[in-house]
Amino acid sequence: MSKKNKAIKEARTLLRSQEKAMLATHSFSKTGYPFGSVTTYMTDYQGHPIIYISHLAQHTKNIKQNAKISLLVSQDSEGDINAGARLTLLGHADPISEGEVRQISEKFYLKFPESKKYQDTHDFKFYRIRVEHVRYIGGFGQIYWLDASQFILPNPEWLAHEQAAIEHMNEDHQDAMQLMCSYFKNYEADDIVMTHLYPDGCVIRANHKHNYFLAYSELIENPKDIRVQLVELTKQARANV
Numbered sequence: 001m002s003k004k005n006k007a008i009k010e011a012r013t014l015l016r017s018q019e020k021a022m023l024a025t026h027s028f029s030k031t032g033y034p035f036g037s038v039t040t041y042m043t044d045y046q047g048h049p050i051i052y053i054s055h056l057a058q059h060t061k062n063i064k065q066n067a068k069i070s071l072l073v074s075q076d077s078e079g080d081i082n083a084g085a086r087l088t089l090l091g092h093a094d095p096i097s098e099g100e101v102r103q104i105s106e107k108f109y110l111k112f113p114e115s116k117k118y119q120d121t122h123d124f125k126f127y128r129i130r131v132e133h134v135r136y137i138g139g140f141g142q143i144y145w146l147d148a149s150q151f152i153l154p155n156p157e158w159l160a161h162e163q164a165a166i167e168h169m170n171e172d173h174q175d176a177m178q179l180m181c182s183y184f185k186n187y188e189a190d191d192i193v194m195t196h197l198y199p200d201g202c203v204i205r206a207n208h209k210h211n212y213f214l215a216y217s218e219l220i221e222n223p224k225d226i227r228v229q230l231v232e233l234t235k236q237a238r239a240n241v
Contacts, residue, residue: 009200009215013200015073018073020039021039023071025058027062028061041129042107045159049071049089050126052115052125054124056123067092068092069090073086074086082140083139088134089131090132131151153219176237177193179234183236191208197226217232
């Protein structure tokens with residue numbers, strides 16, 4: 001794997017693994033100044049971030065005037081912040097279409113159950129940040145502008161099989177997911193569920209509070225690949241725990 005391709009995979013894994021970011025918008029009330037705020041996010045299948053924001057918030061007002069934004073995601077780390085990985089995405093924040101809201105909201109609430117209470121208010125809406133430019137710093141000397149067309153994945157063709165795969169894991173393979181959580185994330189979970197499948201990995205929620213992204217060695221391109229990659233993760237965990 002080339003250094004650039006390795007960086008693309010690392011950058012996408014970082015984005016999938018985190019859930020909080022700094023959102024920078026163009027200030028509408030203070031013309032000419034950038035406006036920074038914090039937000040939670042998830043990603044869609046392709047890798048575009050999804051945010052859930054109130055129209056009363058300053059950043060939403062800014063987006064409605066100028067949809068160009070920047071999203072900064074950084075690695076959880078102690079010590080020198082400059083030594084950790086970070087990712088800056090530049091793109092447009094577009095409202096999620098009515099036809100997608102149900103599916104997006106269900107996925108978002110799985111990751112952030114506390115956000116469900118906002119659905120009864122009419123001032124919160126989902127926005128998709130369509131990534132156009134990608135800047136990744138993997139540490140000292142690892143600095144890249146990455147091609148957004150390579151960073152963003154094609155829409156998967158196996159979506160009709162996603163729910164069945166998730167249900168199968170949750171109903172029949174709790175022990176395997178606990179092993180994965182223990183080995184890959186060093187966390188012992190009493191309760192664990194799979195919540196999301198992506199082409200490059202899956203998300204498990206441990207003890208009703210921790211969302212962990214587990215990256216695959218290869219992208220899932222067809223339904224058979226789902227089982228192959230989940231079995232590989234399980235084998236790695238069993239061999240090392």
